[in-house]
Amino acid sequence: MGIQRIESATYSVDDLDECVRFFDDFGLLPVERTDDHAVFETLTGQTLHLDAYPSPRLPPPVEPGPTLREVVWGVDTREELERLVAAAAKGRAVRESADGVHHTVDETGFGVGLTLARPKQVPVTPRPANALGNVNRWNTGLEPIDRVRPLRMCHVALNIPKPGKEEAVAFYTEHLGFRPTDVVEPMGVFMQAPGDGDQHTMLLCHRPDRAGVNHIAYEVPGFDDVVEGGNYMIQRGWQEARRLGRHTIGSNVFRFLHAPCGGRVEYAADMDRVDDSYETRVHETTPPHHIWALRTNRDQDAPAS
Numbered sequence: 001m002g003i004q005r006i007e008s009a010t011y012s013v014d015d016l017d018e019c020v021r022f023f024d025d026f027g028l029l030p031v032e033r034t035d036d037h038a039v040f041e042t043l044t045g046q047t048l049h050l051d052a053y054p055s056p057r058l059p060p061p062v063e064p065g066p067t068l069r070e071v072v073w074g075v076d077t078r079e080e081l082e083r084l085v086a087a088a089a090k091g092r093a094v095r096e097s098a099d100g101v102h103h104t105v106d107e108t109g110f111g112v113g114l115t116l117a118r119p120k121q122v123p124v125t126p127r128p129a130n131a132l133g134n135v136n137r138w139n140t141g142l143e144p145i146d147r148v149r150p151l152r153m154c155h156v157a158l159n160i161p162k163p164g165k166e167e168a169v170a171f172y173t174e175h176l177g178f179r180p181t182d183v184v185e186p187m188g189v190f191m192q193a194p195g196d197g198d199q200h201t202m203l204l205c206h207r208p209d210r211a212g213v214n215h216i217a218y219e220v221p222g223f224d225d226v227v228e229g230g231n232y233m234i235q236r237g238w239q240e241a242r243r244l245g246r247h248t249i250g251s252n253v254f255r256f257l258h259a260p261c262g263g264r265v266e267y268a269a270d271m272d273r274v275d276d277s278y279e280t281r282v283h284e285t286t287p288p289h290h291i292w293a294l295r296t297n298r299d300q301d302a303p304a305s
Helices: 016-026 078-088 165-175 223-235
Strands: 003-012 029-033 039-040 047-051 067-075 101-107 111-116 152-159 177-184 189-192 202-205 212-219 241-249 253-258 265-271 281-283 290-293
Touching: 003 111, 003 152, 016 029, 016 039, 016 223, 016 265, 029 253, 067 152, 067 212, 067 290, 078 101, 078 111, 078 165, 165 177, 165 189, 223 241, 223 253, 223 265, 253 281
Parallel strands: 003 047, 067 111, 152 202, 177 281, 212 265
Antiparallel strands: 003 067, 029 039, 039 047, 101 111, 152 212, 177 189, 189 202, 241 253, 241 290, 253 265
């Protein structure tokens, strides 16, 4: 099959304490902390690495300041891993580290790793919802979610320059087996990993015409987790980056936050799932960013009560 999921992501950061506080509030599980390094984990075992003094073996950062340095992809079998490593090695160096990760660099300069996927199984029980003719909750009210805990990193979005954008996409499609699901000609290419059912696992976005991290999305069980997770982050003093809404491409509910590690992070739920019968859609113009986004006039010229 091939690549199944994001296995880990590594950022170089300026303020490690601030980044640790952010991801602790965000709901990731702390694994390790030293004076210059921290590791967090999703419920399904993906790891987030925060480095104040990143390894010199990482590729140079693609932008100034805190940023994403490497994404490691998890592969289902050793045979597939060997095949993908050989494919990635065509025209570029690949080195293997002691932990069994094969490291290289994509066309834009982002670090790319390949390793065996090690998913943890986690039970997922979304809140039961009621509607006329479809009742799933009797005699029980809902309680607030104490802490939102992301299930997994579900996709990564990277900004790339417009020159060379075709070659940037081709590295992932021709060497690593991703397939385009939606090609938005003025903006970028949404791609699905071969072992993932999500409508997209990755976005290469050329609209900003510069290299940099855009965001990593974290799946949570449902709509309420997206809302309550974002509310908790705002309560803790973090800055929302985009109003609550539902994307057009992928259909997932989203809430974005500015992250001190660079770029943004997204709480995401209810992403479209697509199989091999889904044909690549090509958009000559950019579709609306969202199906809906939260609007309110509650605080504008409100009448006196």
